[in-house]
Amino acid sequence: MEIDRDECVGCGRCIPYCPVGAITMEGDVSRVDLDECVECGNCRRSADCPTDAIYQQELVYPRTVRSLMSDVLTIAEESQISGRGTEEMKTNEVTGRFRLGEAGVAIEVGRPCLGARLYDVEKIAQAVAKIGVTFEPQNPVTSMMADTSTGKFKEDLLNEKVLSAIIEFSVKLEQLPRVFELLRDVAGKIETVFSLDLATKIAPDGSVPTDPYVAQAGLRVAPNGKTNVGLGRPLFEGRSGR
Ligand code: SF4
Ligand code: SF4
Known part of the structure; x- marks a missing residue:
């Protein structure tokens, strides 16, 4: 601007x-x-x-990613998707992206308040890539990677600054302690902050499967729920019990 x-x-x-x-x-x-x-x-x-x-x-690439990741009204030409992450993670009850025994992980880099250079987002992505995560392909941050197996970003994007960028993937519940460990380690190596979101399917007994892992790691939970009525795609059809 x-x-x-x-x-x-x-x-x-x-x-x-x-x-x-x-x-x-x-x-x-x-x-x-x-x-x-x-x-x-x-x-x-x-x-x-x-x-x-x-x-x-006039915004010219790579500066265009600043607008894409920071202005909710900007829509990416290639994907026609706006925003920093995917809606899917917030609507798991209808999309069924995360199954019992799994946790969806979103790392909101730059939030709250500071913004983030993409070289710091890359450092976090490279840290969690060590356990072999599959980054969410629909997420715009994943499209900024030159190598999704290592979390390496495209070189020309690294110095771009955005309001926030959300790294998304899912893991087995038993991998969470390692994810927390890697994030704790990389937190001291970046110039900005991040928030960690965990999404999970509630167990049949009403418990939250990620809670014991979070408690064990000494992290504080700020529960957040979302109820969607009549929205989404019926991806759960034929998949009951999973
Ligand atoms: S709002 Fe900002 S840009 Fe506009 S006149 Fe005031 S100082 Fe200048
Ligand atoms: S970061 Fe946003 S509010 Fe600040 S100058 Fe740029 S466009 Fe304006």
């Missing part, structure tokens, strides 16, 4: 709307630090600039 210096009147209204602090005053006008800007579009959409000085410059 850029600001037209001739139009800007320096009111400063746009500054607090930037989630990564990329807008600062420079003399009497404001400017965007393009290296830090994640192209989320928030300043242009929400700040109600009195002179309409904020404008979207």
Whole structure:
């Protein structure tokens, strides 16, 4: 995003709307630090600039991934998918992606608040790739990898900054301790933060199969549930008992 210096009147209204602090005053006008800007579009959409000085410059690959991963209104031309991850993980009761005995794992890199360079997302992907995970093919982050077996990203994307990027895969429940161990180790080697999401099918007795693993690792759970009524595809047909 850029600001037209001739139009800007320096009111400063746009500054607090930037989630990564990329807008600062420079003399009497404001400017965007393009290296830090994640192209989320928030300043242009929400700040109600009195002179309409904020404008979207032409985005050329690889910068386009900033917008794709940071602005929920941007749709990827290749996949026609918007957003940072896949909806599927949140609707497991209708998609059936994760079975009993499995856990869906999403690592939200850059959340909360900081944003992330893709070289840090790569470090995390490479760490968990050591246990042979299959990264979710529908996820835009997976399409940024040059090698999905190692988690290696395409070289030209590594310095791009995004609001957040979600790495997705599923594992057997008994692999969770190793996943936690690898994430703890790589957490000290990156410049940003991440949140860890676990999705699981509730056991017939009502218990949450991932809970004992999380407790054993000394992690704190913030339970989150979603109920979808009449949505989704009936992928569970013919698969009962799995
Ligand atoms: S809101 Fe518009 S006029 Fe005010 S500082 Fe930002 S760009 Fe300049
Ligand atoms: S597009 Fe987003 S990141 Fe870039 S300056 Fe505007 S609010 Fe900040």
